[in-house]
């Protein structure tokens with residue numbers, strides 16, 4: 060019998076580093092970062108670069124370098140991958156799929172029972188809605 064668990068539950072902590080290298084003074088993210096990807100929802104543990112040395116950058120910039128759009132700029136707890144935003148953009152344009160239904164479709168990829176899916180957050184829906192309002196995600 061198999062039991063599903065995340066890499067963060069297995070102890071993996073991904074270090075974001077600065078300027079393409081690992082940071083000797085990284086700071087562990089408080090709690091896990093929820094990632095919304097085209098493949099579903101994921102939970103990862105991250106260590107941010109916060110040393111302030113040359114080459115270091117803001118946490119939001121560190122996430123954007125991974126092609127992850129943070130839902131909030133200050134101490135993000137959730138990020139959406141650009142792959143998920145591109146998929147939503149295409150589905151919205153071709154099939155008029157709304158952000159709420161897209162979010163729940165991704166949730167069903169992660170857990171088809173829906174028992175572990177969190178409620179939709181307003182900020183998250185704002186990210187998806189912004190991706191459809193004249194952005195150029197198709198050119199990213």
Ligand SMILES: [Zn+2]
Pocket residue numbers: 076077081082083084085108109110111112115
């Ligand atoms: Zn650093």
